[in-house]
Amino acid sequence: MSHLLPLTVQGAETTHRGKRLVGPIDLTIEGAGATVIVGPNGSGKTTLLRLLHGAARLTHGEIAWNCPMDEAQLHQAFVFQRPVMLRRTVLENLIYPLKVRGTSKREARKSAVAWAAKIGLSDMIDRSALVLSGGEQQKLALARALITAPKVLFLDEPCAALDGRATREVEVILQAAKQNGTRLILSTHDMGQARRLADEMLFMLGGKIHEFGPADTFFEAAQTASARAFLKGDIVE
């Protein structure tokens, strides 16, 4: 199993121009499954994900993986809220992460073709990724992240631009990744999705973790009033 975990976070903060965006964060992520981060807009979900991934500056505290940092970084991937497309074809987008790791051309291509099929883009592999629809781009970004079989995958609202059917397709892929031992850490505004995917729930509010625990407990009996209100669909500030 994954030797990256547990991930231990102690008093982690990220500040921008003296303003604290998130933190202090104390958190341990271990075991298999999916941790789903929820919370209102601006509560710090994206920033927390980036911080854990090492893409936001850690200005205070500590983030430690169960292995050296550079090794941990090699086994992570990130799917952004707004997908970043390389100005290349669909196939070349899928090949890219394998190529930078030194995978042979033939193998990379084979695996890219297989992933294109999995996300239903087989007909478009030679098209520029820039002309895909928003949903297709999001699926491509997901496949490009999973193609290296990361041990930990961060996803920032992976289904925000998707319709019901595409959301289901993405969730099938995510469930499969989970089965294969990829640890998922994702944010979402879709409570249905959170219920379907989460093993652990993390509720963010005002840049801090407000509640963190097993998913069923969270949905049945959230500890804090604000989490209960958020689940009911009330506006929480």
Add this chain to the structure above:
Amino acid sequence: MADIWLGLSQAFWLVITFDAELMEITLRSLMVSLSALVIASAIALPLAALLAVRRFRWRRWVIAILNALMGLPPVVVGLIVYVVLSRSGPLGVLGLLFTPTAMVIAQVIIIVPLIASVAHQALRDLWSEYHDLLISMHVTQGQKVATLLWDARRALLTASLAGFGRAIGEVGAIMIVGGNIDNVTRVLTTAIALETGKGEFALALGLGFVLIGLAIAVNLSIHALSRTEVEARW
């Protein structure tokens, strides 16, 4: 107006009779400026990519200086290269003054800032688009630069061709370092200057039209070679 018609017909005749002298100076123009283009691109493009992805202390200064050098008067470049290459200058022993090599050197100095500045703009925009993804993928510095150069190749080609246009149309610097010596360093622009000086306007105009035609032909063939217009975006 009569001069222009005369010039056009002169150009026409010079071209269709394969005038030996015209062929020679046209070829020399082409060789000098293409060499300058290749060398300048090899310097300017990686430099532009490094400026886009690396945050080093003097970065802002380098960019500001590059932008300022874009407007560098060619005569001044010519003068400096002349002094450096002249017999008593630091590189005088190389004996390069009044050779096509000296002209290439001057043109490289003139167009590197132009190519680097234009390329830097394009690469910086692309980098801001790619930044998060490439950081997340932990690509090496070399892979970053290679990715940016490859994915911005259309814009870079335009930058290089702008440099070529400036090089082939330039006269001040190569006049000084080349000397406009018949059969050795005479190129289209210096020949035009010479004929104009002699009052041979029609011939000068003829050469001018050949120069314009040449610039267009080079642009078109480079675009065709790289098939950039065909592959466009899909």
